[in-house]
Amino acid sequence: MLKLGEARNQQGRLLGKMESLGFDLQNEAVLNTLTLDVIKSSEIEGEFLEIEQVRSSIARRLGIDIAGAVESERHVDGIVEMMLDATQKYDLPLTKNRLFGWHAALFPSGWSNLYKITVADWRKDTTGPMQVVSGPMGKEKVHYQAPSSDRIEPEMKKFLYWFENEHEIDLVLKAAIAHLWFVTIHPFDDGNGRITRAITDMILARSDKSIRRFYSMSAQIRIERKQYYEKLEITQKGNSDITEWILWFLQCLINAIVSTDDTLSKILHKAEFWKIHSTTILNNRQQKIINRLLDGFDGKLTTSKWAKINKCSQDTALRDIQDLIKKDILQKEASGGRSTNYELKEMPSGNTQYSQ
DSSP, X not given: OHHHHHHHHHHHHHHHHHHTSOHHHHHHHHHHHHHHHHHHHHHHTTOOOOHHHHHHHHHHHHTOOOTTOOOOOHHHHHHHHXXXXXHHTXXXXXXXXXXXXXXXXXXXXXXXXXXXXXXXXXXXXXXSOOEEEESSTTSOEEEEEOOOGGGHHHXXXXXXXXXXXXXXXXXXXXXXXHHHHHHHHOOSSSOHHHHHHHHHHHXXXXXXXXXXXXXXXXXXXXXXXXXXXXXXXXXXXXXXOOHHHHHHHHHHHHHHHHTHHHHHHHHHHHXXXXXXXXXXXXXXXXXXXXXXXXXXOSSOBOHHHHHHHHTXXXXXXXXXXXXXXXXXXXXXXXXXXXXXXXXXXOOOOOSOOOOO
């Protein structure tokens, strides 16, 4: 299959490219990728996590030192633990108890928003069949109805046996099939999408033979979410032909790998910045904001945002900013407007590119 060959080629090129980087840069790339994976997998389900909490939680568990680490909430740690268990221990068998552990980590309180749910066990369908619906109350559209709860145990036994004992199928194709199969069974009250994507990452890690994740399928699915749900619905309502789904999945994987070029450029740019400023004296607040700007700051940087992020006064924020302007690191944005915005100055052109 040409599309599979292309996906495998892209995987190989990316891993080769990353291996040429130093250990610290690889760690930075892994941290960025895993953070993106957790954030975007949750966003697909309509849950928006604090990026600094996710990043800090992952860094702590991987033993990576980062500037400006923050405390993370229990539910954030749970999602991180599931993702790291799937990717860092990819070679361990996927079992019912392991899935139950992931589910318990996702819902530590036993509640999903305002609803008490069955945790660390298959769904019971006590309030009727499990359906994926959209639209206002009274005008709901049913996109998919999952198998009844009495079928889950035998279906999951089949799935888990196949997952660990089918060795003839290419692992990338296996990731596509496992994704479709698990989300179609929909075995839990909630969290099926996030667990499906963790399973997908687990098989892709097996296909890469690496615990180091450099691309994020969840981030790409988030971008292509409309087509993702369309392809799922068409496949689940159709006959047993899953060719269209597999082709879409492979293209999504290729797009995910290609999009890492931008991520890698940012990492190399960041490394170059800190190399240039290795002897520049900066306080912790300044380091924290500079790292945020280098990683891709959300919105415009103002003194009030600086003060809020660093939990300091506006006067302290202004002094920090003015010091960075004197050190030729920050500059005022030319656009002006009602409030003054600041941005990083462009670095002298250096070796921030990498070979294609």
